[in-house]
Amino acid sequence: VMMGSGVFAKAFTLEHAYAATDTEGKTVKGELERIGYIGSEEPGEHPIGSYFETHIEQGPVLEDHDKTIGVVTGVLGIRWYDCTVTGMEAHAGPTPMALRKDALQVASKLMQEVVACAHRHPPHGRGTVGMVQVHPNSRNVIPGRVKFSIDLRNASDALCDAMDTDIRGVAARLSAESGLPIQIDIVSSYPAQPFHAECVDAVARAAAKLGYSNMPAVSGAGHDAVYMARLAPAGMIFIPCKDGISHNEIEDAKPEHITAGCNVLLHAMLERAGVVA
């Protein structure tokens, strides 16, 4: 994802992006050559004063607040973990409650705590368990092992660190209480990217000047602006999308919201360029 901006900002190499393949094995480089779109300019050499990006929110907040423009203050940092609770597989019938080592009972407590951890780090803390594997996953067998994903997000790396410490502390306590080992492995980590104060202000001023209802917003998903913010002052403009749905054929944004987003983009850029509109 974000391949062009990633190469431009040297988050990864041009060769890395060129070598990426689709499910049929076609490479990015091969396909760019085939359609005549492979460029000759050295990526990253183009000078940039400021960077702005308009995008649908991909979430439900603007729609929920009935606002036209989201003034994006930054992109949340992300920590991805795999968590494994190890118990003892046993028959659900002959094994009394007191003699069980039920991995799912401990895992489901920790799943509750992933959400509680997000609530303990407001207003932008987010905690999600999206993926669960139960072993042996049989109706009359007490689970001997449960593996699940943890996705923690927050607005700064310090807050992501605090959530990391929080959930590891909870896991250690649950492990001590239950006697069952709990392993938490970090899988991926993406730093938080606050946007440049002057760009954020330029977006807010443009929205106000044009008379669009607006509110501060954070982005929970990655965007090109994350990489571009490493090179130049950057900012983003969100507009509402129906039910927060994106990357889907039923993704839907209203024409008047798209117009508003483009107008704010134009006026924020004019301000940063020193042009009076």
Place this chain on the structure above:
Amino acid sequence: VMMGSGVFAKAFTLEHAYAATDTEGKTVKGELERIGYIGSEEPGEHPIGSYFETHIEQGPVLEDHDKTIGVVTGVLGIRWYDCTVTGMEAHAGPTPMALRKDALQVASKLMQEVVACAHRHPPHGRGTVGMVQVHPNSRNVIPGRVKFSIDLRNASDALCDAMDTDIRGVAARLSAESGLPIQIDIVSSYPAQPFHAECVDAVARAAAKLGYSNMPAVSGAGHDAVYMARLAPAGMIFIPCKDGISHNEIEDAKPEHITAGCNVLLHAMLERAGVVA
């Protein structure tokens, strides 16, 4: 399972048992004919005064209490359910906590309650969630639907009914609190089977007379004695097995415990037959 006693007690028909196939498609009838073991007697016609059965416990209780003989008072009733919690699938990044309909958060609360329900119905209540399916089961997607199994057991049908009422009440409360539909479907139900008081006493007296350490026990799994108890006074004798493991190549019972189990079986049968040993 329990095919011979099931036909004998008319829990299902001879034709049903004959027609059962293994994974290679071989029928019970065909294989009995092939090995020369198909009988000519009408199943169920053989008269029975009392029925006794000795078995490894298939659980950890006797080993945990360091007792040689379990005087089995009955077999637990079983209720199997499928439970489905329906939320709204959404991206883990852009969706704030307050706007989520996280099916797994509600499901994992109910998983906790399955175990709590068993503890609310002691001493024999058992509650197990063995099987979980999360949809779409992706690391950065809030689960839109979670389906899981519930296995509830207790010593009488009245107690099984009470656990059924309990868990359905909890599910209704969690559904009302979260706004997420929770569906609970019964999949199978096996009635509890208490054993005949005189048979239970005969087992206890035999163990005491022979000087074996013993304790009352319940069976969480089914046995032939469950079907036979429908025809005649019945009882069971448990002996310990290592770590409660059964139906497994590492199943292990000590020779002295097997001897003790056989001796108790003999003396209980002699007492019921009116023979003084």
